[in-house]
Amino acid sequence: AQDEIIYGVVLVGPRNDRGWSQSHFEAGQYVEANNENATMLFFESLNEADTPEATLMDVVTEMVDSGAEVIFTTSASFEQDTNGVAEAFPEVVFINITGSNVLHGDAPFNVGNFNTLMEVPRLLAGCSAALASETGKIGYLGALIDPETRRLAASSYLGARHCWNTYRADMGMDLEFTVTWIGFWFHIPGFTLDPTEVANEFFDNGADVVISGIDTTEAIQVAGRRASEGSRTFAIPYGNAGGCDEAPEACLGVAYYNWGPAYLDVVNSAQDGSWEQSWDWLALDWMDINNPDTSTAGYLRGTGMPEEIAANLDEFQGALADYMSAQDMGVESIYLWEGPLNLQDGTELAAEGEAVPLLDIWFSPQLLEGMIGASE
Amino acid sequence: MNVEFLNTLASVVANATPLVIASIGETITERAGVINLSLNGSLIVTAMAGFIAARVISFGVDVDAIDMIASAEAGLIGGVVVAMLVGALVALIIALSSIELRLDQVTVGFILTLLMADLAQFLGQEYTRIPGPVVPKWPVPLLQDLPLLGPVFFQQNVLVYLSYVLVIGLWFWLFRTRPGMAHRAIGERPEAAYARGTNVNRLRYVYVVLGGALVGVAGGAYSLHFKPGLSNPPAMQGDGWIALAIVIFGGWHPFRVVVGAWLFAALRAVSSDIQKNGLAVLGQTIEFNFVLLNGLPWLMLIVTLLLVSSGAIERLLLLLPGPVQRRMRSVLRSDPPRAIGTTFEVD
Amino acid sequence: MLLPVLLSLLLAALLVLAVGREPQEVLEKIWQGAFRNTRSFAGVLNFWIPLTLASVGLFVTFRAGLWNIGIEGQILAGAIFASAGALTFDFPPELAPLQLLLQILLGVLGGMVWAGITGALKIWLGVNEIFGGMALNALAGVWGIYLISGPWYPEGGSAQQSRPFLENALYPPLSRDWPVGLLAIVMTAVAMVLVPLIMARTRWGLQLKATGSNPRSALLLGVPTTRVAMSAFLVCGALAGIAGSYRVMFTYGSFRPLVAGGIGFLGLLVVLLSTMKPLWIPLITFVFSAILAGSTRLRVSLQLDSSLAGVLQGTLVLVFILFQGLRQRLEARRGDQAGDVSQASASSQSGLTG
Amino acid sequence: MDIELRNIHKRFGTVHANNDISVVFPAGRITGILGENGAGKSTLMKILSGYQPADTGDILVDGNASRFSSPEDAIQEGIGMLQQDPLDVGAFTTLENFVYGRPERVLPDWQAARKDLEEASAHLGFDLEAETPVERMSIALRQQLEIVRLLALGVKALILDEPTTGISAEQKQTLFAALQQLAHRDGVIILLVSHKLEDVITLCDKVVVLRDGRRIGEEDMPAPGETDPVTLEKIKSQLVHLMFGQELGPHVRLEVPLDKVVLQLENLNLRDRRLQIENLNLSLRQGEVVGLAGLDNSGQGLTMRAICGLESVSSGRVLLEGEDMTNRSYRSFLHRGVVFGAAGRLEEGLIAGLTLTEHMALVRSGRAVLDWPALESYTSESLKHYDVRGEAEDRIEQLSGGNQQRVLMALLPANPQLLILEQPTRGLDVESARWIWQQLLERREGGTAILFSSAELDELVAYSDRILVFHAGRVHEVSDVASTTIDELGYLIGGEFKQV
């Protein structure tokens, strides 16, 4: 018999964007489903363009007014404002995803950050791309350039390179991994490149798999359309478990977030007053990476994935899990963020055999050597 | 010529298609002496209407449904028809307010631009980011095998072919047929048209609505193929303005209009290609900041309008030999229809 | 005058019912959201300030017969320039007012530069201001995104905004319970009173009107038409620049690429609605701001899409304009002035070629 | 066929434009319609040709009553009108204009049409070139095209509203010859609306005179070829009397001593889309009046505008009292008292939507802050002085054309250095034209130099000290106007410089 709790979720995009914002909205719903005393408030599309009249402060004020005790501000673009708001409402718990203020130590006591090891699903995404590709050309649809987007692109590349060299040696050619940045997290017509057209170009220029690194689903749309027209094209959407739905037959898989469990922890701990500030890089469930109750990110294989590659993907996933879970599952263990690794300009990131420290990954200064595309 | 390049050209032609259809529609409207400034909004709202119609027909009202209740063709046809009707409706508002109420066409058009965009987002929210029927590719028998031309122009879908037909058709209509003369006349000198027994305002209704309907087709073309589905912000945001500019750049002549549209599409392709490979000038490649590159099409828009306003295009006429001049005159003439934006009244 | 307002309110009500909500419940929420307490009221003012500044500026350009659609870009340019100041200067506290002034002036400059380019394109190069403006809006946006992803990229953060401005780079708030920039309110009030006065009483105002109505005649009557048209652009740009500076130097406290947020377009609607009667402008902008700011509460509690407000405003203006036309036609019918075939009356500065 | 009008009435608000007009137009006759401005000529003709319905009254064609609801109806009945500014489409070629409006199939038979066009124009001694775009053709040619077109549609009655304005003597001869041929050989009814007594007298068989909307008289004209000046003068004064109910004393030139040089053009070169003018030299003294003759678009307009900074000068110099003003802005000319008056009133010169006071404020107030009451009374004053029928707070477009012209005069500064006027009396009747010239000549006595263009040869001869004749950019100076006849001038306009 615990007392009621109201929590707010502030989304930067529409709740049905099939990507980033939707995954947070669903996390909110997950809490409601697993804690009968919890009720969600939410506010979608809080950005200067869609809602010029409202700031985070306005929205939070309204939410607190309606009784919210925990508020999730679900975009790095809320990172700064969250601090200010948190000072104004010290009695409320704020979680900013995916900020790092807490890490830097310049966040008020009632602010927490968390992020998840999306890098791992990305490795899997990259691997399946390499396994499925017949042309050896993979396109990566990048958002804007910052450390987060760089490390996600780099992870995809590492996965792809590994599986290409390990399982596709017979192709007898080098993998071509190209990154095109559109300029923002989603398509702002006229201000950014049009992801639809960028994806089309990848395919026009011989790529047969496009990995999406943006909040929205243009890549899978285009792949699906081309597939329906008879060409062999795949995409790997990003962010939301439902990412494949727009074109299942062309979907190799989706690297998605599953914030629900983390949200639930926060709400519960706030409810019983046990919440404490922290900066968490949330773990995945290595035994069952797609477990909705235990794994905070996952890689869901798409119906479009050719089954012949499944075996290789399993093997790679197993080896990865073996390393990450730090317990022996009787398979060789692989960790791809491991030397020898060079940055795009050739400077060494990690020497032979040594692993790249998490924080160096977090603050990736450049793309990696071997990737085609701008680093800034 | 390598296949990648042909693919890129084909994509340019494809990506330009909605622009072509929309600008042809606007050309029809403006040739009749009326400006439909609402293009940007019309495209967005018709894309919305077209997609929802197609989706509902093929999948039913349930937005989570994944299996079809009717054929994709049925949905597509229904979608395009609905898009046309909505486009025609918006245009009708402009025609009425201009012809009956003598309101400033630019004012009404602008209000509609904003209103339609918001309306589209409001009514379309449930249907954003869900799959719907997509206009399939349909290579033209025989023609598709032509060297070079085939892969670029004839391995596309019906919408693209429609754009070809529209361009050539409108040219023939305007410059070769008698009703086409009346069409031009009501935009150039309505009094003269009236004196020759043409019912100026009735024809203006017809052409404004027709033009609007084509804008609708363009909107549908976006959501049913070129930028499939609905998204927020709408993926064709801004293209309406470019289409309007293309009409001017095109000197209200279908041939120049289509060139303009292809030019813009090509430019977009180029600006993301430069991001990957840099710009090769005289051997050495210049790197560009990839964000700033996104400004290129807009610079281009200004430049093209400069070309027109400075009379540069028309000066080409003077360089040509006499007989060719006569042929090219209608193409290179950049004057807007004389009576554009004005109302016409008898007594 | 009243009829169209009522009609569009009716339409609005129907729309709300159509999405399964209670109109008067919606109205209540909006009212609470706007006027619940001083802070919510401040929220209204924070939107009213830039909207009014932009609208008053647009009143000037409309007077000169110009469709300054480029105002969005001008607001953004103002924001960019002001932010440049905010990110470079760091004056000691006693000189804080000076820094504030400098930044505002930079904002003004930015707006004027962007408006100036549109004006130059229009006046000397014959590029219609609607298209020049549209292009420059986008260019300003691209530039903004470039700045946050490059020069103004906040170290370690995410490339979606500049680093937050320091205290002394912001408009000082009136008080804790009144989070609104007093200085900005004063500037807005001055603008909304002074500009109409100047329009009505000075030769410049008259010359603007003349140029707007018929530039060729105006020139022959000794009006320096190019100078006048350009001045209209610059005045509007200046006001837009202040609006932009307020967005970044108070509302957000850092630079973001989309700060203009359609305020300029909304301003165009406001002026159309005011039918060029400047005294209405601050009232209309106030109502609009209240509805928008108030609807935040609406959305938290009732989950209505943000576009609803836009739909309502659009319908309001459209219906109003249509009614206007209808009234004029009916009056014309009554005072039956038969026209003449050989004179088709021009209803708009025809053509979009320049 | 023949046409009869019975008790035609037409009101525009309070104006009774046509008041119980009855008249017969018999076949094969050329009838002139005369009357002062606003007499109701155009209205009557528009009623007859279906552009406007009459309030009451009948139109009888060959005895049976017909009602026209559109020009098309009228043409069906065989009545067609040639407007003063021919109703053709500039962007079309001659042939397209000819074809458009014919009962053609969706795909016109261009070859046949071209044949018809060429035959018809040959038949009337016109030379129309099928492929030339109309916007490149002179008024005269466009008139010819319109006539050919109407006849091809089977018109048996042809109405011409002021057709002889702005065409050369030669073109006028061609036109008149064609009209006579049509009337006397083909039996077509010709109706000629004009302000030019000479034309009416030489061409018409009879003349109908309107005043204040009433038909107040009819005169038979002497047989063509009548040359005796005495009889001609007699008829003229009769007509004038009918038109204005009074005689107009003959205009006497008074010589004013020419003073120092005001304006000097040194081998000026001008160019626009159409034509270019080379090595134009001119020096204009205080109080001198120089007329610019020529068909429209022959260069007068370009020259006048270039002289005061409204068009750019490609080379050469414009000197104002010795100071080089080449390519300076119009306003800097204005500051030195050089004022340009354009032909179109509401297009160029006056501002629809502004009140008379606001107009006055624009030109008179040098102060930054306006003193409305003062301006108001000042305006009322000068409105009285120029007896403008209108109030200070009226908007300019509420005034009639004649009154708008007066307002323009009122706007001129008291004693400008140089007035450059484009067709200052266009469309005005003899009396109003006289009034305008009184105003101008008064200023001239104050030392103002005047440079004006006109399509009316008699006006040019009557008021100019010197005349510059423009033809396709070439300029020919006529220095002693006194001994130049209107016909000679007419030929010069046509480009036959040798004949003089």
Ligand SMILES: Nc1ncnc2c1ncn2[C@@H]1O[C@H](COP(=O)(O)OP(=O)(O)OP(=O)(O)O)[C@@H](O)[C@H]1O
């Ligand atoms: N159409 C006109 N006809 C006669 N006089 C005119 C006309 N237009 C202007 N003027 C006179 O010519 C002079 C120049 O006009 P204007 O008032 O614009 O110059 P200004 O007072 O010096 O203005 P500014 O200070 O902008 O230069 C004024 O004295 C004005 O009265």
Ligand SMILES: Nc1ncnc2c1ncn2[C@@H]1O[C@H](COP(=O)(O)OP(=O)(O)OP(=O)(O)O)[C@@H](O)[C@H]1O
């Ligand atoms: N469409 C109209 N609306 C109102 N009044 C009109 C209209 N047309 C003509 N009038 C008025 O009717 C009267 C006769 O005009 P009309 O044009 O027939 O005179 P007119 O003899 O042709 O004069 P002009 O010699 O200047 O051509 C004038 O007072 C004119 O102002």
Ligand SMILES: [Mg+2]
């Ligand atoms: Mg002045």
Ligand SMILES: [Mg+2]
């Ligand atoms: Mg007349």
